Amino acid sequence: MTTPDYRLSQLETLEAESIHVIREVVAELERPVLLFSGGKDSIVMLELARKAFAPARIPFPVMHVDTGLNFPEVLEFRDKRVAELGVQLVVASVPDAIARGTVKEEPNGSRNRIQTPVLLDAVEEHGFTALFGGARRDEDKARAKERVFSFRDEFGQWDPKNQRPEIWDLYNGRIHLGESIRVFPLSNWTELDIWQYIAREQIAIPSLYLAQERAVVERQGMLYAVNEFITPREGEQVRREWVRYRTVGDANLTAAVASRATDVEEVIAEIAVTRMTERGATRGDDKVSDAAMEDRKKEGYF
């Protein structure tokens, strides 16, 4: 393949940048781990990690912070992908932590906040010094401010007003014992870039991301597919609708969106004309306040 004008396309540029970041972490930090949820962003990140070290294996384990509120299909997908790549899977389990008494279930049933201490405990237990996360800057105002190499103190906290300057692509991964770096190789990707890359590289994804006719209930204007965690409440009508998941989070909180996009190309067309952000459309947990994400990130959320 030759490129006559020596210009990379936007996808090739983003891919090269992400691979550079992933390799730099492995070269400079002792015990990296990649946070893998089975969601589309972490699937793309894992694929980029595979490319970064081919034909060798990915030289670090992957970790899933398991809230116990998973879509079964996503768990299956996780296990299949991990087996194909021959990487080690570390599971940090929120239900186990609840059983041990290290965290307490919140009254609203959301495990979004309590997964943070579970994550931090697992990081300490395994001595991980760098955590790859699939977050993108276009997702949220607080994320838009985050560095690619984001320094965390020994409590896993982010200090947004005092971040390390990050100049050119010369990343500083130096830390003291107990500190860590969150690394976001997909920082500059948008939702549309992720989907274009999935299409271009023919990357397998859980079929939840594609439209199917499902039994749904409507809550606060959002559509929730009935599953083991979402059962119709009194007065709620179950109806059948064509829906897909635009994000895959906890099964008790992630709403589906009305959609007719049954393959990846149709998803691209849909996103290209859709006028609502991913998180606004599908996450009950981000509606708390304008600074909800900033507050959670400061505590050590990824």
Add this chain to the structure above:
Amino acid sequence: MNPVDVHSAAAAQAHDIAVARKDILRIATAGSVDDGKSTLIGRLLYDSKAVFEDQYEAVERASKGDFVDLALLTDGLRAEREQGITIDVAYRYFATPRRTFILADTPGHVQYTRNMVTGASTADLAIVLVDARKGMLEQSRRHAFLASLLRVPHIVVAVNKMDLVDWSEATFEAIRDEFSAFAAKLDVPDLTVVPISALHGDNVVRRSEHTPWYQGPSLLHHLENVHVASDRNLVDARFPVQYVIRPQSDAHHDYRGYAGTVASGVLRPGDEVQVLPSGLTTTVAGIEGPRGPVEEAFAPMSVTVRLADDLDVSRGDLICRPTNAPHVTQDLDALVCWMTDEPLRPRQRLAIKHTTRTVRAMVKDLHYRLDVNTLHRDLEAGELGLNDIGRVKLRTTQPLFVDEYVRNRVTGRFIIIDEATNATVGAGMLVPGS
């Protein structure tokens, strides 16, 4: 909410525009809220349809005046919203059918200079905002100077709030001429000046009817069309080795690949190459990209290079052509932007990260400190404080493989790390003489 009709002509068109091959233009904006910087960015995002309905509704709810305050789209941290200022860089993304854009929205205040340097360091183009009523202020000079120091190849001066000076051509021309004279001293290769009103959208996306005397493009039209292909160095092949890939598996028993990002120039299989610091020569046996073998590798491709001979090559080494090698030196002469409270002083020991090589260094001499507002050189300065810029001589414990920053933005740059705190405390650009 009704689902999008993914089979409609509109959806098909949106799909085709989305997947069409585009390049990325990286932009940095500098200015304060008072200059209308956040409003301009909000306007670019909104008019290029990068603002989603829920974001717009949130801004509409939060707006206090008669119009929707697009500035509220940008500032992300609680402290920024409370104080009405930009503290740290925020990254924004938008696309048109021609290009995709990564916009680093950087603070304008002098106390956040280091954050502006962070945002501008990767930019192809910098937008400097000037308030038409106030003309060129100290701050505008500083922004233009920092962009030129970092060798951002294209600078656009957006003369904003033209509606408040009755679209006066004379006002615009005075600012344009003053800026051009200043830019001439800075060696800015490409300067464009556009009269705009970010609040009303004039000359931002479309040409305005209020400025019949202005013959140039709208700001967005310029961003879409500015020619950046020739900004890169395609002459000097430089490949810093980032990581050595050795699968040690049965299928790839003897495989040894040198992974890295091409800094400049072009590498091809069959090329005769030299490895630094050993100086040994060999040929390129093959190059693998993310989708398998490639015929050539150029910046900023991330590839894996295999060499014909079994040499001792490790991270921090550099592959180049035997006839075109960088300087191998332990003495650095650089313009340094200092980024921490604890000042830089002669005799100080620091760590330097240059490409993939990290070495220890000592400050030998502070030649001068530059006043970023007047460009005056203070030869008597004994130290560099936070946000100061000065010319510094350093001696490293190991040789580095360097080019001048004006010739090579990758091999001509380095960061400085404090070994006690691990903080990034400075950025350096090598000047001729290294």
